[in-house]
Amino acid sequence: MSISPAQLIQKYNVPAPRYTSYPTVPLWANDLEEKHWKLLVKKAYSDFGDQEGITLYIHLPYCESLCTYCGCNKRITKNHTVEIPYIQAVLAEWRHYLAALGTKPNLAGIHLGGGTPTFFSPESLHELISEIQDSANIMPDAEFSFEGHPNNTTRMHLQTLFDLGFRRVSYGIQDFDPQVQKAIHRIQPFSKVKEATDIAREIGYTSVNFDLIYGLPFQTLATIEQTFKEVAGLKPDRIAFYSYAHLPSAFPAQKSFEAFLPKESKKRELYERGKEILTEMGYLEIGMDHFSLSDDPLYLAKENKTLHRNFMGYTTSPSKILLGLGNSAISDVYYGYAQNAKEIDPYKAQIQSGHFAIVKGHVMTQTDIDTRNLILKLICQQEATWNLCFYSNLGKKNWEKLREFQDEGLITFDTMGIRIGAAGLPFVRNICMVFDKRLQEKEEKQFSFSKAI
Structure with missing residues (x-):
């Protein structure tokens, strides 16, 4: 008996892991002591470090205002005096890893995520990145990227990070429709996005990514079409077109617009229409939710079967070692996983006491x-x-x-x-x-x- 696409969507629209890891985080065995973690890190670097190096994910959790759709780990504040103590804790954690490795490591890449990395001043980011780079061997094909908020990513942010080797920037757009932006408390006019994109390209960034979301409150086929019309004018190199994850039990702010979310069948229509427009614009599907132009390294990696996926999503990096620095950050060293304390103060306290801040982990069989x-x-x-x-x-x-x-x-x-x-x-x-x-x-x-x- 045949089954229609609509029936398939209804049948399979059930809770499912995103598989940025296996096992997925809630299923970790949590049998990881600090001394065991150090041994796993050292073993992984001994096996893969010379050839592949390590990649760093640095979690920068602060935001000045709350985006009500957001499922990230963040702290809302306008107090920028928090920057230096937090960066000092991250650098102390990095030094713990240097001590565990016992060598000056090869560095394959850095990604700054959040939160809002551009909450931090250019001077603070320079202090953070320059010390890490000075204590590592930068590999010839190392890739440095960061997530920027179009409203507060300044020319100085872009120039400072460019001078440190960053060539990729990802802007969280989500949607250009004013009603949608108001509902999710993410108001950023097209002019600010265009300005941030134009400055990045003027400085010399080789890749600009836009994050877009379907399934947000008040979205319709007409609003999606208008958003993509505006996106087309800026022609980002990559586009991530994510499904909105509605988990109000974990993120209570999502309840504020619950009544205005598109129904399941309508939500899938939004994606299919968006995908259709992306194809017309010349973008090619990479995998779950990701699209790029045909000359982008991400698409080329898919074509030559070297595409990889980790906690940062799809990547061209071959590194089997991803170290997460900062509160809530997750590390993947091939033989095991570890996650830091989610809250900022316990994270800082553990790091400052001379220990890692690991609260859960898993050793791979x-x-x-x-x-x-x-x-x-x-x-x-x-x-x-x-x-x-x-x-x-x-x-x-x-x-x-x-x-x-x-x-x-x-x-x-x-x-x-x-x-x-x-x-x-x-x-x-x-x-x-x-x-x-x-x-x-x-x-x-x-x-x-x-x-x-």
């Missing part, structure tokens, strides 16, 4: 590693092979689910591997769940994942 590799290939390449051992241990229930996906025209598979077809791309998270043994083992518990579609 070989089964975890095999499963992660399979899921990453599906998310990055939409196809994966599997060995006979994996094939034979999948279990009857999961094989039945795969056959169901195949009957619906979403995938094809055989004894060698699996391939996700064009019709299956919207359901890639659902498909990956078939292989998520840790989620299946804990299925009696309820986890706060956003819906898949």
